[in-house]
Amino acid sequence: MSDPAIRVNGIGKRYRLGQLQGYDALVDAVGEVLTAPVDWIRRRREGSRNVEYLWALKDVSFEVRPGEVVGIIGRNGAGKSTLLKILARITDPTAGSADVYGRVGALLEVGTGFHPELTGRENVYLNGAVLGMPKSEIERKFDDIVAFGGVERFIDTPVKRYSSGMQVRLAFAVAAHLEPDILLVDEVLAVGDVEFQKRCIGRMEEVSNEGRTVLFISHSMPSVLRLCPRVILLDGGTVIADGAARQTIRTYLESGLGTSAAREWTDESSAPGDDVVRLMGVRVVNSSGNISEEVDIREPISVEIDYKLQEAADEGTGPFVTLSFWNDDGIMLFATSNRSTHPRELHMQPGLIRAKCQIPGNLLAEGQVLVKVLVLSQRTSGHHVDEADAVAFHVVDRSRGDAVRGDYTGDWPGVMRPLLDWDTSSADLSSR
């Protein structure tokens, strides 16, 4: 066996909770110094509870051979991005070490180093240099980069006058022409329009075919399956599974770590909730009543929530359900609740309750939608259940012509896409 490209030995990364290690103002630090002895004594007496620190990564070890393309999956907060940041040397690990053999290129976010006052040409040089390209190499590839980005006409215009799409395209063009031995890619690269995502994936395929080592973070299981023969699954900062892509992805989906269209909790004691309410299941179902990962943009979709009421509520104060819908970028699209409509008598005795909410067709935009489930108490205004990313589904527009975008296939921004009434007629006086 040849030498590895990357060898990770027991890497750990600890963050301070709340303030993320730093202080916004010196006053806080001074305050901390003053209260430190008191805190220290209190900690001693209460035993060291690990509440102030969060281990984003804990004892992570693996090896990657040269030329391997490895996918890294796991839900949000599993430590994926932290791992790539450590391998890219953006932040140091708290524990452990890693050996990296070869030159590393990291695409952790596009737009890296663009300065609004500088022209496109100047930014290409600066960005290339920041990413590690010598000047001679940038000069050689300059025309290709500009052509790839499709900004030839504006190359001597300050970047602040570019549209955000143009900036992203140019930044990606620079990054795509980087030729490192090891490429670290966070899926933030995949934001943007469909065309841009396709280009990203296409370029990654090229890179992996050239025999370079790639570490690729993604939430998109189809992309991971297509690109990566091997997948590492992270959860809670540790490696849960590491092996063949299909197997690891199955582990991920079956363990409930991934977000799918349906979730069931069979073990009542570990189900989300408290002594009053336990969440038993959440499903995304289409108009024919089947669980559905993919939803036509024109079709209505329902979210079903099953929860178990473990003790009878006081009269008129039963718990109610609130659902909030989020997109990939972490933007909340809207929230809805049965607070004023749910039948109160239902909560007079313990039992299993099903709440169902229908979202009409032609309302959501295309893309991934994540559903957060809250079961709230009317009495205490606290929550019994708070389950983010409980279920997810994908809204697709097959461009049949009767949705909002009609037969237009280009970028259509916006987080929602309601089909609205338009009345367009002649305003010419003579025709009235």
Next chain:
Amino acid sequence: MLTSDRPAHITIRGDRRRVVPGLVELWTYRELLYFFIWRDLKVRYKQSIIGVGWAVIQPFTLMVLFTYFFGHFAKLPAQGPRPVFYYSALLLWTYFNNAVSQAAQSVVNGAPMLTKVYFPRLLFPLSAVLSNLVDFAIAFMLLAGLMAYYVVQHAPNVHLGPQTLLIIPLTLVVVITALAVSLWLSAWYARYRDIRYLVTFLLQFWMFASPVMYPSTIIPAKLRAIYFLNPLAGAIEGMRWSLTGLSRPPATLMLISMLAVLVVLVGGLRHFRKFEGTVADVV
């Protein structure tokens, strides 16, 4: 192909950020340093009509003001022609002031970049301190013109000679002082936003503690030893002396202050290296 002199194998650890390997690494990133300096200059004079002219206008205007207010009205003592007396001090002071205030903010301003790509973070304060040397060089040309005028006029108290060459090491002292201070300030600023106000205050205080508006001869003799621990005091008086041959600054005290600067510099490098590893988490 990436820059070929960067090492092909690196070990990432949380506990090893030594100064000397850091400086060696800095050398392999010299091209990026050049790009950062170039970017600083480009950005500084974009959309500006007078452009680099501002490098001269700032110290020149102050020189005229000082000459009138302190010379004609307040009648503060000065050695040699007043324009040379004030401009030579303002030249060094303006450089120091701009270099420190820009370098102190450099790490925070670079946050969008440093949270995405690795490069030695030392490049930020270093490029800010070095890019201001270009402004210094432009402003220096006016001093050369001023000196030429007085030499042609055979003005008394203007003596160019071998000692004039001391301008180079004296400028270097100011550059190193600016860098040493900026290493601490930029690292603190990334953590505590209060530093922005502290920097403004510190620089105002420092200007009064340096012989910019007055000659150091007005400082009582018993306080001189403390006064000249300020490396800028020695550098400014040294600069004046190298142009006029008047009131030679105390060499021993200057050496001591330079040693103090080196301590601050080495301490700053160590502090900066330690902070560099986790700056992306706090900035």
